[in-house]
Amino acid sequence: xxxxxxxxIPNVLKKLPALWEATLETLEMTGISALFILxxxxxxxxxxxxxxxxxxxxxxAVYRVLDVIINLLRSVPFIILxxxxxxxxxxxxxxSIGVVGSIFPLIVGTVPFFSRQAEAALAGxxxxxxxxxxxxxxxxxxxxxxxxxxxxVPALSxxxxxxxxxxxxxxxxxxxxxxxxLGNFAYVQGVQRNCYDIICAAVVVLVIIxxxxxxxxxxxxxxxxx
Amino acid sequence: MIRLEHITKTYVNAGKKFNAADDVSLEIExxxxxxxxxxxxxxxSTLVRCINLLERPDSGKVLIGGRDITSLHGAELRRQxxxxxxxxxHFNLFASRTVLQNVIFPxxxxxxxxxxxxxxxxxxxxxxxxxxxxxxxxxxLSGGQKQRAAIARALASDPExxxxxxxxxxxxxxxxxSILKLLRSLNxxxxxxxxxxxxxxxxxxSICTRxxxxxxxxxxxxxxxxxxxxxxQQPVTRSFVDTTSCLSGINDxxxxxxxxxxxxxxxxxxxxxxxxxxxxxxxxSSISRRFSIDLNIVFGSIEIIGDHPIGGLVVIAxxxxxxxxxxxxxLRSINVGVEVI
Numbered sequence: 001x002x003x004x005x006x007x008x009i010p011n012v013l014k015k016l017p018a019l020w021e022a023t024l025e026t027l028e029m030t031g032i033s034a035l036f037i038l039x040x041x042x043x044x045x046x047x048x049x050x051x052x053x054x055x056x057x058x059x060x061a062v063y064r065v066l067d068v069i070i071n072l073l074r075s076v077p078f079i080i081l082x083x084x085x086x087x088x089x090x091x092x093x094x095x096s097i098g099v100v101g102s103i104f105p106l107i108v109g110t111v112p113f114f115s116r117q118a119e120a121a122l123a124g125x126x127x128x129x130x131x132x133x134x135x136x137x138x139x140x141x142x143x144x145x146x147x148x149x150x151x152x153v154p155a156l157s158x159x160x161x162x163x164x165x166x167x168x169x170x171x172x173x174x175x176x177x178x179x180x181x182l183g184n185f186a187y188v189q190g191v192q193r194n195c196y197d198i199i200c201a202a203v204v205v206l207v208i209i210x211x212x213x214x215x216x217x218x219x220x221x222x223x224x225x226x
Numbered sequence: 227m228i229r230l231e232h233i234t235k236t237y238v239n240a241g242k243k244f245n246a247a248d249d250v251s252l253e254i255e256x257x258x259x260x261x262x263x264x265x266x267x268x269x270x271s272t273l274v275r276c277i278n279l280l281e282r283p284d285s286g287k288v289l290i291g292g293r294d295i296t297s298l299h300g301a302e303l304r305r306q307x308x309x310x311x312x313x314x315x316h317f318n319l320f321a322s323r324t325v326l327q328n329v330i331f332p333x334x335x336x337x338x339x340x341x342x343x344x345x346x347x348x349x350x351x352x353x354x355x356x357x358x359x360x361x362x363x364x365x366x367l368s369g370g371q372k373q374r375a376a377i378a379r380a381l382a383s384d385p386e387x388x389x390x391x392x393x394x395x396x397x398x399x400x401x402x403x404s405i406l407k408l409l410r411s412l413n414x415x416x417x418x419x420x421x422x423x424x425x426x427x428x429x430x431x432s433i434c435t436r437x438x439x440x441x442x443x444x445x446x447x448x449x450x451x452x453x454x455x456x457x458x459q460q461p462v463t464r465s466f467v468d469t470t471s472c473l474s475g476i477n478d479x480x481x482x483x484x485x486x487x488x489x490x491x492x493x494x495x496x497x498x499x500x501x502x503x504x505x506x507x508x509x510x511s512s513i514s515r516r517f518s519i520d521l522n523i524v525f526g527s528i529e530i531i532g533d534h535p536i537g538g539l540v541v542i543a544x545x546x547x548x549x550x551x552x553x554x555x556x557l558r559s560i561n562v563g564v565e566v567i
Binding site: 126128129131132133134135136137138139146147150151153224226 | 278280301303304305306307308310311312314316318320321322323331332334363364365379380382383389
């Protein structure tokens with residue numbers, strides 16, 4: 001068996017510790033940026049939902065501004081956003097390279113996407129429920145937390161799953177241009193040194209990470225669905 | 227208990243103005259079951275939502291127990307809303323919560339302990355007859371059970387008023403009947419004032435004490451249910467009353483030239499309507515004896531509303547012309563509405 005592996009993935013075996021480290025870096029980038037993305041995106045999603053026409057705190061001006069900013073950010077391809085943000089990233093993260101330097105662009109690149117996912121999930125809450133809660137004298141924060149968020153858990157967990165999977169892909173892209181992680185590993189060790197088995201190994205690990213996220217997401221969505 | 231004064235609410239839709247409530251004034255007594263009936267778009271939904279200010283009227287006042295609530299905002303308004311329960315056509319139960327949790331929802335932060343909350347909710351579920359479903363999720367309930375759960379939830383904060391927005395429109399006739407029975411018993415047991423809006427005349431007929439008929443944002447007719455049924459004044463009211471009786475079926479038969487209504491010489495079709503609460507005598511046999519005419523009943527629809535019979539008959543009268551005229555004359559004199567068709 002070791003001999004067989006030696007034949008098909010000789011380079012990977014030599015770089016196993018580096019592969020492991022790259023995997024951890026990818027998880028680190030994903031995890032840290034995900035924390036910010038979920039909180040910020042959720043807040044924006046809620047804001048979009050309540051300020052839209054007919055919303056709980058209808059405010060056309062706020063809605064329009066957010067809407068335009070989100071659309072603008074979403075129309076910039078991530079690879080360009082990475083370069084575009086370099087000066088800002090330096091100010092905020094202290095560096096524009098490595099795992100730390102990738103967090104800020106990942107957040108900026110993914111928050112707009114997730115805020116739309118969150119908005120869509122919240123829009124799926126039956127307006128009748130909001131009306132019922134209002135008729136019971138429920139406060140606005142009460143309606144947001146006890147009705148909107150609680151009732152949209154299945155849809156939200158699906159949105160979060162999609163977002164996290166996207167994010168894993170973006171970390172790889174960020175990695176290829178200087179951040180760490182599996183993207184960087186595949187590019188530096190694989191592409192530049194012409195070691196095809198390294199690229200494949202990075203892909204396999206990414207596939208596993210994505211699968212795990214998808215499976216967990218499905219379980220939560222299913223469990224919360226009534 | 228509830229007083230609406232000159233309520234006006236206008237919507238602008240695609241540049242067009244739409245009067246959902248047009249200077250509506252109304253007074254509903256404590257302990258009453260008050261029905262508001264109208265076709266969809268008549269403005270009844272808007273009107274009922276003005277009572278708890280889910281819709282704020284453009285002008286006019288809403289007084290609950292003598293207090294003007296149109297001036298309330300924020301926390302004060304929310305406190306007032308807790309005294310007004312509301313149930314809906316599509317129940318609006320929280321799908322992610324069990325029945326028990328749904329009932330607890332409105333009183334969760336009212337200061338009661340967990341134990342007290344549970345006890346109160348269970349008592350309410352007992353009251354509406356679904357205590358065994360406390361742990362079930364709404365998706366596991368039938369329509370009638372869902373509405374019972376919604377009623378229990380609406381009663382959780384001990385309201386004095388219950389607003390019912392087409393509460394039975396999504397239910398089958400049997401279930402509708404059982405929900406109406408429940409509402410009637412809540413009205414009797416708790417002294418609950420109930421305002422219900424509906425487009426089903428049967429609902430009004432079976433539980434309301436008084437009713438208002440709405441059309442184009444206005445109340446076009448208002449009165450006790452018997453009066454409305456016995457003597458509808460407006461065309462819209464008449465069409466609602468007709469939905470609960472088959473007496474207008476005669477018009478269809480005539481139109482279709484059905485053999486049933488092919489008259490022989492000397493025959494005439496008459497339609498009787500009982501207009502008074504006292505019209506409870508052996509009409510048909512008495513006039514056929516007195517005026518020696520034969521009466522063949524084609525349609526009949528008689529029911530008891532508020533302990534009085536109401537409805538009418540469509541008959542083919544056979545006899546000589548003078549006798550039939552005399553009979554019609556006599557019926558009119560004892561206040562039975564007669565139409566010669």
